[in-house]
Amino acid sequence: MATQRLGLIMHGVTGRMGMNQHLIRSIIAIRNEGGVLLANGDRVMPDPILIGRNAEKIEALAKANGIARWGTNLDAALANQDDSVFFDAGTTQMRPTLLANAIRAGKHVYCEKPIATNLNEALAIAQLAQGSGLKHGVVQDKLFLPGLRKLDMLRRADFFGRMISVRLEFGYWVFEGDLQPIQRPSWNYRQQDGGGMILDMMCHWRYVLDNLFGEVQSVSCLGATHIPTRWDENGKPYDATADDAAYATVQLKGHNGEPVVAQINMSWATRVRRDDLVTFHVDGTHGSAVAGLSSCRAQSRVTTPRPVWNPDVKQTMNFFDQWQEVPDSVTYDNGFKIQWEHFIRHVVEDAPYRWTLPEGAKGVQLVEAALQSWQERRWIDVSPLAL
Ligand SMILES: NC(=O)c1ccc[n+]([C@@H]2O[C@H](COP(=O)([O-])OP(=O)(O)OC[C@H]3O[C@@H](n4cnc5c(N)ncnc54)[C@H](O)[C@@H]3O)[C@@H](O)[C@H]2O)c1
Numbered sequence: 001m002a003t004q005r006l007g008l009i010m011h012g013v014t015g016r017m018g019m020n021q022h023l024i025r026s027i028i029a030i031r032n033e034g035g036v037l038l039a040n041g042d043r044v045m046p047d048p049i050l051i052g053r054n055a056e057k058i059e060a061l062a063k064a065n066g067i068a069r070w071g072t073n074l075d076a077a078l079a080n081q082d083d084s085v086f087f088d089a090g091t092t093q094m095r096p097t098l099l100a101n102a103i104r105a106g107k108h109v110y111c112e113k114p115i116a117t118n119l120n121e122a123l124a125i126a127q128l129a130q131g132s133g134l135k136h137g138v139v140q141d142k143l144f145l146p147g148l149r150k151l152d153m154l155r156r157a158d159f160f161g162r163m164i165s166v167r168l169e170f171g172y173w174v175f176e177g178d179l180q181p182i183q184r185p186s187w188n189y190r191q192q193d194g195g196g197m198i199l200d201m202m203c204h205w206r207y208v209l210d211n212l213f214g215e216v217q218s219v220s221c222l223g224a225t226h227i228p229t230r231w232d233e234n235g236k237p238y239d240a241t242a243d244d245a246a247y248a249t250v251q252l253k254g255h256n257g258e259p260v261v262a263q264i265n266m267s268w269a270t271r272v273r274r275d276d277l278v279t280f281h282v283d284g285t286h287g288s289a290v291a292g293l294s295s296c297r298a299q300s301r302v303t304t305p306r307p308v309w310n311p312d313v314k315q316t317m318n319f320f321d322q323w324q325e326v327p328d329s330v331t332y333d334n335g336f337k338i339q340w341e342h343f344i345r346h347v348v349e350d351a352p353y354r355w356t357l358p359e360g361a362k363g364v365q366l367v368e369a370a371l372q373s374w375q376e377r378r379w380i381d382v383s384p385l386a387l
Helices: 016-032 055-064 074-079 095-104 119-132 146-156 197-213 335-349 357-376
Strands: 003-011 043-051 069-071 083-088 108-111 136-138 163-171 214-224 229-231 237-239 245-254 259-267 278-284 287-291 296-300
Touching: 003 016, 003 074, 003 335, 016 043, 016 335, 043 055, 043 074, 043 335, 055 069, 074 095, 083 095, 095 108, 095 119, 108 335, 119 136, 119 357, 136 335, 136 357, 146 197, 146 278, 146 287, 146 296, 163 197, 163 245, 197 214, 197 245, 197 259, 197 278, 197 357, 214 357, 245 357
Parallel strands: 003 043, 003 083, 043 069, 083 108, 108 136, 163 259
Antiparallel strands: 163 278, 214 245, 229 237, 245 259, 278 287, 287 296
């Protein structure tokens, strides 16, 4: 069986996501496995060139990972006809321009979320990609989390009966930077640099809600900046101008047409006492389930205990013990890597691929609707995008 090369320009890979999830856990892992397997038994070996601003940094990263090609000139890389895919995990603000340049240079494009910081730019880049005849995709990594895959299996098995509601709890304490070192980049807390909880996370929740629970119809959202001062990478205090928490309610049209209510709490100013850093609690008439990143626990109608409200006696039930673990029935690979493999098959053998730039634009649409709801203190309807 033959192995063909796929030239891949990778931008933004010195960053947190680009380096860990995309370069090391995805592309290097795929290379170490001998490439992506195609339907005809052939393999595709990604051959990346790493592009970044800082020559020393990018060279060190390439060498540390056994990558022969690197550079600082993105235009020159885009001009190379031997590289047919452009990937971006750089800043969100630069993304639509970089994607547009790559598309105009005839490259297939794949990128991190969100695809833009506003809906106008998101629609423009999605339309450009659609009209180009090139392949395009955006990361929707949460769909590949073991916890959510188990939850989706329960849904497809009709475990929930009529789905009623979903409660999504996301967040953890992000250190301010004065006492303990920060664990997320400081730009995340500056609106002028593309930061903010709503922009960062609502684009994820859009595809999670649409795919697993029901089509998003309407949103009500309250944002907040709970921690107004933080300290940056150099220990310098700065004003946190972006929202660091948001509290939203979303109305969904379930997969069987039923109304589903989704409540979303997301905060970088909360301390965790739940199963995981994100949990999805689904209630249905015939069963409930709670998924974290990797595990999922279920309770059916017939195994539901009978709690009795009595404030005069101490609670004897341990509610956490009353759920059944959904077992790991398959091996779960890294979600970013799985999506890369799908995208590479899409490029090389035209395999079906759903996570396109118009899907990414829907994410930005929910971001904008949530921000508008917060600003105007009212519900905002989310209508189908004209794409
Ligand atoms: N899918 C996910 O779960 C997830 C999680 C976190 C971040 N992200 C997304 O990934 C992207 C990067 O986030 P991150 O947390 O890795 O950020 P980061 O700050 O760690 O990395 C940003 C990258 O962009 C580069 N960069 C910054 N300014 C630049 C400039 N002016 N010119 C050229 N390059 C520049 C940096 O060198 C670095 O490589 C964002 O769009 C973010 O929304 C996705």
